[in-house]
Amino acid sequence: MSSVVVVGGGVAGLVVARELARGGMTVTVLEASDRLGGKVSRHTVAGIELDAGAESFSTRKGTVAALAASLGLVVEGPNPSGAWLQVSNDRAFPLPETSLLGIPGTPLAADVIEVVGLRAALRAQLDALMLGFAGSKERNFGKLVRRRMGATVLERLVAPITLGIHSRHPDELDVDVVAPGLRVAMARVGSLAHAVSELRAAAPAGSAVSGISGGIVALVDALANDLHGRGAILRLSSPVVAVDGAGATLASGERMDADIVVLATSLAVAAEATITLATLVLDAPQLDGAPRGTGLLVVPGLDGIRAKALTHSSAKWPWLAARLADHQHVIRLSYDRVPLDGLREQARADAEKLLGVELAASSILGFDAVQWTQPATAQPPIDGVTLVGEGVAGTGLAAVVGQARSEAERLLEAVGG
Numbered sequence: 442m443s444s445v446v447v448v449g450g451g452v453a454g455l456v457v458a459r460e461l462a463r464g465g466m467t468v469t470v471l472e473a474s475d476r477l478g479g480k481v482s483r484h485t486v487a488g489i490e491l492d493a494g495a496e497s498f499s500t501r502k503g504t505v506a507a508l509a510a511s512l513g514l515v516v517e518g519p520n521p522s523g524a525w526l527q528v529s530n531d532r533a534f535p536l537p538e539t540s541l542l543g544i545p546g547t548p549l550a551a552d553v554i555e556v557v558g559l560r561a562a563l564r565a566q567l568d569a570l571m572l573g574f575a576g577s578k579e580r581n582f583g584k585l586v587r588r589r590m591g592a593t594v595l596e597r598l599v600a601p602i603t604l605g606i607h608s609r610h611p612d613e614l615d616v617d618v619v620a621p622g623l624r625v626a627m628a629r630v631g632s633l634a635h636a637v638s639e640l641r642a643a644a645p646a647g648s649a650v651s652g653i654s655g656g657i658v659a660l661v662d663a664l665a666n667d668l669h670g671r672g673a674i675l676r677l678s679s680p681v682v683a684v685d686g687a688g689a690t691l692a693s694g695e696r697m698d699a700d701i702v703v704l705a706t707s708l709a710v711a712a713e714a715t716i717t718l719a720t721l722v723l724d725a726p727q728l729d730g731a732p733r734g735t736g737l738l739v740v741p742g743l744d745g746i747r748a749k750a751l752t753h754s755s756a757k758w759p760w761l762a763a764r765l766a767d768h769q770h771v772i773r774l775s776y777d778r779v780p781l782d783g784l785r786e787q788a789r790a791d792a793e794k795l796l797g798v799e800l801a802a803s804s805i806l807g808f809d810a811v812q813w814t815q816p817a818t819a820q821p822p823i824d825g826v827t828l829v830g831e832g833v834a835g836t837g838l839a840a841v842v843g844q845a846r847s848e849a850e851r852l853l854e855a856v857g858g
């Protein structure tokens with residue numbers, strides 16, 4: 442039996458560990474912190490257990506849903522009412538229906554014109570007159586959209602979405618990572634808008650994201666239980682300082698040798714504080730009608746609003762609404778580089794503006810803020826060590842789970858062969 446050491450007990454590490462344990466290997470997971478799950482974690486606000494990090498997953502290729510189902514978890518789609526876009530201090534619109542990461546599939550649709558104006562929509566429509574290969578070699582997501590559809594569509598429709606999902610402006614993103622298949626489809630079908638429509642049509646029926654009843658964190662609990670059941674060893678508070686093709690060295694100086702070494706995190710230090718999530722649990726009957734659907738993304742740079750996105754979590758997830766008392770609501774706001782001091786009041790004021798209703802300080806039943814850091818540098822390759830996780834797969838559970846599973850398959854084949 443081959444022995445495996447997996448460094449990092451986030452979703453990537455747990456998925457690779459499970460696949461290898463299922464393949465009959467002896468697995469040890471070394472996790473630096475005192476809990477498993479990494480960026481998938483829970484917190485309790487006003488007595489309600491909530492996701493403190495990731496709260497949904499992309500339904501792309503059905504990867505995460507298949508994993509969840511194999512662990513006996515119930516996958517739930519979000520409320521189909523959809524999200525909104527806050528375009529100025531006092532104007533918000535429902536997000537255009539036929540879009541992919543904000544790129545409109547129909548640039549002259551009324552809901553696109555409403556957000557970007559007729560002039561910018563006409564500029565975006567020029568995409569249909571260009572040849573499909575114009576820009577199809579461009580890997581920079583921002584440059585590609587700007588070239589095909591103009592700067593206004595990029596800044597008003599696409600940037601708020603990538604900043605909300607990936608915490609990055611489109612100019613900092615690789616098309617093939619955030620929208621796999623888009624460039625190829627564009628070259629084939631002749632325009633960016635048609636490529637968007639084609640990719641949307643090819644996506645599994647229903648919404649682009651799903652959740653798990655009980656929260657995404659249920660996935661971590663189920664993976665950990667499954668691993669325990671297969672005899673894997675999950676060691677917490679065990680930070681690793683170095684790895685090579687033959688094992689891992691812990692901060693304590695302990696050395697763990699193994700036939701296979703998987704690194705499911707970045708050992709390249711320099712972490713940068715990036716995102717703060719502020720969660721409010723409110724007693725607010727004025728939110729019962731979900732005035733902004735499942736939430737809003739905010740066009741960057743608005744004067745009076747500091748949040749970059751708001752999720753009306755209890756309107757989005759039926760499982761969560763079912764756990765709340767009448768008129769209770771869960772609102773989650775995300776911020777870049779915001780001081781924690783005074784954040785409760787900032788979050789209340791932002792929620793009030795974004796949701797377009799009055800929210801008295803006395804309506805707050807609970808508040809919590811969670812800060813997430815992101816490594817500034819990706820893990821460089823190490824000879825003989827398999828790398829998994831968002832540093833190599835890209836952000837998001839669908840990407841991370843898919844890549845961890847295929848790396849596990851590759852390792853099992855190599856051993857079997």
Ligand SMILES: Cc1cc2nc3c(=O)[nH]c(=O)nc-3n(C[C@H](O)[C@H](O)[C@H](O)COP(=O)(O)OP(=O)(O)OC[C@H]3O[C@@H](n4cnc5c(N)ncnc54)[C@H](O)[C@@H]3O)c2cc1C
Binds near residue numbers: 448450472831
């Ligand atoms: C606020 C927030 C919201 C998000 N929302 C969503 C969402 O809704 N949908 C979605 O799909 N994605 C979302 N994501 C992204 C998603 O959570 C991540 O892409 C994914 O969880 C990354 O998993 P991972 O296992 O690669 O890394 P991580 O979760 O970062 O796990 C790495 C693990 O390695 C451990 N570790 C680090 N250093 C060491 C060491 N030296 N020794 C041992 N262990 C170590 C860490 O403690 C951690 O447990 C969100 C991310 C954040 C921050």
